[in-house]
Amino acid sequence: MNALSIMHITPAVPNRLPVAAAAVFLILILSGCTGGAGVPKFDGNNAYALLKRQCDFGPRPLGTPAHEKTADFLAAELKKYADRQFEQSFTYQSPSRKRAYTGRNIFGVFGKDRKRWVLLLAHYDTRPTADEEVDHAKARQPILGANDGASGCAVLLELAKMLHKKLADTGVVIAFIDGEDFGPGVDEMFIGSKAFAEKWREVMKPVRGFDKFEYGVLLDMVGDKDLEIRKESYSTQRAPDIVAKIWNAAAELEYDKYFNSAKPGLGQMIQDDHLPLLAGGIKCVDVIDFDYPYWHTLEDTPDKCGAASLQIVGDVVTRVVYSEPAGE
Ligand SMILES: [Zn+2]
Structure with a gap:
């Protein structure tokens, strides 16, 4: 992702999360609060x-063998857990690379003949x-993308396992999106989400009972040890x-500290x-912790x-x- 403008960024406070998280987990264990009867427990x-x-x-940018292996892995995992698994393949002509x-x-569908559908997505490619x-030699190398790429997919893949054990009342589509971080400029980013936004009705044709997405939730950079997710401005507007x-x-789970409302992220x-999807008619929010010192560096490990x-x-x-x- 790319930030148009970042304000109100506070310095990271090391070691804040583990102690606080331990306290939160203790509260959860004591209250037995997991979000409803029979709902499987998410395993961090x-x-x-x-x-x-x-x-x-390794680094997984579009057009590399590691990227293909990752896509194969994610597709195979979804195939294990989803009621239906399929892909949208698309061709992208890069102006900068001239190829x-x-x-x-990659999609996994959880539920059949549902009245309502929710979309959960994350990008799996890396920058x-x-x-x-700062070092020019380093700047030319590809990043590992532990947070920027792998973290969102990791959460959604774990959720796929849970949905396999117990479906939600709503239909769920999990999407692993390609080409978010291709670049170098924003004109060559969000390639996969643009391809999906153009044709989502056609892509979702195999899903019985599908009419539209009630909404979408994008997870990006959600693994930072020092987690603090602020409300992203396009999401709050749209x-x-x-x-x-x-x-x-998050507040019901006593996670206010991590899903911070006090700092609205103006x-x-x-x-x-989420922007191509919003433009394509899918109401979508971005859950992202952009306050990450290792963003687009070789240290995103x-x-x-x-x-x-x-x-969390x-x-x-x-x-x-x-x-x-x-739904009715
Ligand atoms: Zn990125």
């Missing part, structure tokens, strides 16, 4: 293992260059009710995969991310999804 350690699993492929690329958006590195739904779920307008953060985001998304009504 499993999600963290899935984050590392993706990073084991064509084949991209893959081909470490643009934020889908305030969905933002409220997510932040309310001016934090993030260009990300699994040790900067934590199971506790994935747990996973718990919130679980609560939102399993609270959705079946």
Whole structure:
């Protein structure tokens, strides 16, 4: 993703999360609050293992063998858990590289003949260059993308396992989106979400009972050990009710500290995969912690991310999804 303008960024406070997260977990254990009867429990350690699993492929930019292996892995995992799994393949002609690329958006469908459908998405490709590195030699290298790429997919893949155990009342489509971080400029970013936004009705044709998405939730950079997610400005402008739904779920779980309402993130307008979807008629919000010192550097590695953060985001998304009504 790319930030148009960032304001009100506070310095990271090391070691704040583990202590606070431990306290939150203790409260949750004591209250037995997991978001409803029979709802499987999100496992942050499993999600963290899935984050590392993706990073084991190495940097995963569009057009590389590691990218293909990652796409194959994600598709195979979804095939195990989803009621239906399919892909949208698309061709992208890059003006800067003067060659064509084949991209893959990967979908898993959870539920049949549902009245309502919710879209959950994350990008799985990683930035081909470490643009934020000061050293020019380093800046030309591809990033590992533990947080920027793998974290959102890790949460959604863990959720896919849970939906396999117990479907939600609402239909759920999980989408692993390609080409978000291709670049170098924003004109060559969000390639997969643009391809999907153009043809989403056609792409979703195999889904029985599908009419439209009630809304979409994009997860991006949700693994930072020092987790603090602010309300992203396009999301609050275009889908305030969905933002409220997510932040309310976080508050109910006593995660206010991590889903921070006190700092509204005014001016934090993030260009990300939610924008093409909004333009294409899907109400979509971006859940993102953009205050990450390793963004687009070679230091975006699994040790900067934590199971506790994935747990928090996973718990919130679980609560939102399993609270959705079946509809009439
Ligand atoms: Zn990025």
